[in-house]
Amino acid sequence: MLSRLVLWLDDRLGTAHFLKHALRKAFPDHWSFMLGEINVYCFAVLLATGTFLAFNFDPSASKLIYHGPYRLLDGQPMSAAYASALRLSFAVNAGLLIRQIHHWAAVVFVAGIVTHMGRVFFTGAFRNPREPNWWLGILLFLLAMGEGFTGYSLPDDLLSGIGLRIADAVVLSVPVAGTWASFLLLGGVFPGSQTEPRLFSAHVFALPALIAGAIGLHLAIVWRQKHTQFRAPGRTENNVVGSPLFPNYAIKSAALGFAVTAVLVGLGAFVQINPIWLYGPYVAYRAASPAQPDWYVGWLDGALRLSWPWSIHLWGHLVPSPFFPGLLLPLALFGLLAGWPFLEWALTKDARPHQLLDRPRDVPWRTGAGTALFVLALGLTLAGSDDVQARYLHAPIETLTSIYRWFCIGAPPLAFAIAYALAADLRARGGAGRAPRVRLRRNADGGFDEETIA
Amino acid sequence: MSRREAAIGICLGLAAAGSVAFMAAYAAKASAQIEGLALFAALGGFFFATLGYARWIVGEARAQDARDTYPSASADRSGAVGNLEKAERTLSRGGVLTNLLLGALALFGLATLFPLRSLGPAPDGALFKTKWRRGSGLTREDGSVVRASDLEVDSVATVFPENAVGDAASQAMLIRIPSDLGPSVDGYVAYSKVCTHAGCPVALYRAATHQLLCPCHQSVFDVLHSGAVLSGPADHALPQLPIHVDADGVLRATGDFPVPIGPGFWERG
Numbered sequence: 261m262l263s264r265l266v267l268w269l270d271d272r273l274g275t276a277h278f279l280k281h282a283l284r285k286a287f288p289d290h291w292s293f294m295l296g297e298i299n300v301y302c303f304a305v306l307l308a309t310g311t312f313l314a315f316n317f318d319p320s321a322s323k324l325i326y327h328g329p330y331r332l333l334d335g336q337p338m339s340a341a342y343a344s345a346l347r348l349s350f351a352v353n354a355g356l357l358i359r360q361i362h363h364w365a366a367v368v369f370v371a372g373i374v375t376h377m378g379r380v381f382f383t384g385a386f387r388n389p390r391e392p393n394w395w396l397g398i399l400l401f402l403l404a405m406g407e408g409f410t411g412y413s414l415p416d417d418l419l420s421g422i423g424l425r426i427a428d429a430v431v432l433s434v435p436v437a438g439t440w441a442s443f444l445l446l447g448g449v450f451p452g453s454q455t456e457p458r459l460f461s462a463h464v465f466a467l468p469a470l471i472a473g474a475i476g477l478h479l480a481i482v483w484r485q486k487h488t489q490f491r492a493p494g495r496t497e498n499n500v501v502g503s504p505l506f507p508n509y510a511i512k513s514a515a516l517g518f519a520v521t522a523v524l525v526g527l528g529a530f531v532q533i534n535p536i537w538l539y540g541p542y543v544a545y546r547a548a549s550p551a552q553p554d555w556y557v558g559w560l561d562g563a564l565r566l567s568w569p570w571s572i573h574l575w576g577h578l579v580p581s582p583f584f585p586g587l588l589l590p591l592a593l594f595g596l597l598a599g600w601p602f603l604e605w606a607l608t609k610d611a612r613p614h615q616l617l618d619r620p621r622d623v624p625w626r627t628g629a630g631t632a633l634f635v636l637a638l639g640l641t642l643a644g645s646d647d648v649q650a651r652y653l654h655a656p657i658e659t660l661t662s663i664y665r666w667f668c669i670g671a672p673p674l675a676f677a678i679a680y681a682l683a684a685d686l687r688a689r690g691g692a693g694r695a696p697r698v699r700l701r702r703n704a705d706g707g708f709d710e711e712t713i714a
Numbered sequence: 715m716s717r718r719e720a721a722i723g724i725c726l727g728l729a730a731a732g733s734v735a736f737m738a739a740y741a742a743k744a745s746a747q748i749e750g751l752a753l754f755a756a757l758g759g760f761f762f763a764t765l766g767y768a769r770w771i772v773g774e775a776r777a778q779d780a781r782d783t784y785p786s787a788s789a790d791r792s793g794a795v796g797n798l799e800k801a802e803r804t805l806s807r808g809g810v811l812t813n814l815l816l817g818a819l820a821l822f823g824l825a826t827l828f829p830l831r832s833l834g835p836a837p838d839g840a841l842f843k844t845k846w847r848r849g850s851g852l853t854r855e856d857g858s859v860v861r862a863s864d865l866e867v868d869s870v871a872t873v874f875p876e877n878a879v880g881d882a883a884s885q886a887m888l889i890r891i892p893s894d895l896g897p898s899v900d901g902y903v904a905y906s907k908v909c910t911h912a913g914c915p916v917a918l919y920r921a922a923t924h925q926l927l928c929p930c931h932q933s934v935f936d937v938l939h940s941g942a943v944l945s946g947p948a949d950h951a952l953p954q955l956p957i958h959v960d961a962d963g964v965l966r967a968t969g970d971f972p973v974p975i976g977p978g979f980w981e982r983g
Contacts, residue, residue: 354746357749389784429911432978434980436980439981443835444834448835449882486779498780500779501776501777502776504777508777522754525753525754528750529747529753530750544885545855547915547916569948577980580979581911581948586912615781657932661945
């Protein structure tokens with residue numbers, strides 16, 4: 261049956277040559293290569309659950325009085341958007357389950373991207389010829405954060421409204437064009453009636469289309485360039501060794517897909533996420549405390565909390581303080597990531613193609629730099645919840661702020677030094693790349709000769 | 715049937731049972747937990763079954779591909795570059811027309827950007843003013859005006875102009891302080907409730923120290939000294955609303971905030 265389909269297609273499209281090789285294409289199956297696949301499965305779950313949510317959601321800022329199964333908000337004025345998010349949570353069969361799976365999938369999606377980027381960075385997989393895919397990956401990271409933030413903002417609950425207000429303040433802080441950008445993005449002053457439908461269009465149409473296209477291109481490039489591989493006997497710069505795609509690799513990947521989906525469904529069923537009904541509708545003059553964004557926005561919120569009240573006055577104009585942590589810092593960090601292949605090329609003078617991966621210990625300064633960046637992001641993220649920590653530790657918030665300021669300044673260089681030293685030590689002990697393999701051979705005198713295998 | 719096959723069979727049975735259970739739970743409008751558990755069981759069954767397949771039935775195999783796809787053979791490379799250069803020469807036969815084409819295309823691209831302007835109104839100083847006017851009564855969320863006798867010392871109220879209750883830009887914090895502590899109008903001071911850092915409502919009042927605290931990024935403002943920043947990332951003071959008490963004892967504004975409220979922006983100066 262299947263073979264007849266293959267022949268039928270080949271009669272019309274001439275696909276047999278491609279298929280013959282594609283089915284046996286070699287896929288290295290080191291576990292770290294499957295981190296990226298987690299994201300593909302998360303994205304599939306996001307599309308499926310998101311489509312269901314979009315069909316049940318009313319992206320409208322028009323005001324109504326809520327009457328529904330959630331008694332605590334009965335009779336409250338709110339936007340139609342928030343009311344339909346409540347309806348999805350309480351009145352639509354399986355609505356709450358699908359909403360929570362969707363939110364968990366988004367949270368895991370971004371986590372998977374960060375982990376996958378870490379793998380690519382620490383093993384040097386971004387080097388020639390894979391710089392284009394490294395940049396595409398950074399673009400996907402940015403798109404995923406934007407998609408996550410617009411989705412977080414859609415229900416128009418108190419937390420999401422406050423998040424948007426902060427994002428608008430960052431847009432307003434941009435020199436010269438900020439005010440215009442804010443007015444054009446929001447369709448006027450925040451909060452306005454245009455914001456909600458625009459967030460919806462961005463979240464369900466523009467951004468997912470860009471993400472789907474970028475993922476397609478990302479995978480097409482992987483297919484074309486073939487995977488990198490770790491050093492091992494029989495693996496060279498000129499070959500790629502792994503499992504054949506079908507069925508050996510495909511069945512493993514399917515197992516991973518089922519595992520990812522099962523975990524997301526399990527989380528959606530049993531671990532509450534973003535209980536919007538507890539926050540209430542967005543009202544511009546109400547505040548939520550403590551207020552926490554999704555984890556991947558935490559570092560930006562932390563940066564806003566830690567920054568000094570510096571602003572610049574220029575010829576009767578103002579560059580307000582949120583510009584530096586809210587825009588300049590992320591630009592610098594993402595610029596550093598995007599420019600890293602060039603930086604490494606400039607430092608090592610090595611622009612050759614690399615198909616064999618480094619282990620993190622093989623290049624101590626790269627490992628150190630990556631660790632420092634990770635520790636900085638960790639410090640900023642932790643600072644993003646300093647009000648919660650202050651509450652539990654009974655410590656003044658100002659104390660925590662200065663601790664985190666010093667942490668973000670002092671810890672990254674320290675992390676660089678420690679990671680560098682550890683990697684250099686491991687490298688010194690373990691040789692470059694792998695432990696030497698030897699073969700023992702009995703010689704004519706009855707003793708053994710040692711022979712190193714390449 | 716071997717024990718391994720039996721194990722895979724049981725997992726597939728679980729997957730099928732989970733799907734049936736989900737259909738039943740959905741039909742019965744069961745809770746998110748029950749529906750989710752059924753789906754979880756189905757997916758978990760599939761996971762272990764495919765894992766068993768991968769390990770015991772399909773097994774490991776080794777494939778090796780050569781990396782021969784790029785860079786292309788030098789004949790292809792020079793051919794591609796050569797063809798491109800030939801095309802460039804062919805196009806340059808158009809002479810000035812080619813440049814005209816490129817110029818016209820650039821203009822067309824610029825033209826398609828113009829409708830971006832339709833996305834929103836011009837700022838037109840909208841960020842410089844609020845709905846407060848001379849004589850606006852300080853009005854609570856429920857529409858009642860505040861009288862000088864209403865608030866206890868060290869208590870607060872969120873107030874709006876009487877004709878714009880709930881207006882985001884006009885929201886203000888009215889605070890009654892002990893009148894010997896600083897300049898006030900019969901013990902009252904009023905500040906914009908929009909944080910000058912990132913725009914959150916400055917909703918937390920620390921009565922003991924007479925400070926307003928923003929819950930978003932912890933900027934602290936001094937209620938006794940014109941809303942000055944005491945700590946945190948805010949770079950300028952909370953604008954103070956000028957108020958007076960009229961003959962009937964009602965608190966009224968004597969005008970708008972003297973400076974723009976909320977987070978800073980380029981034109982604010």
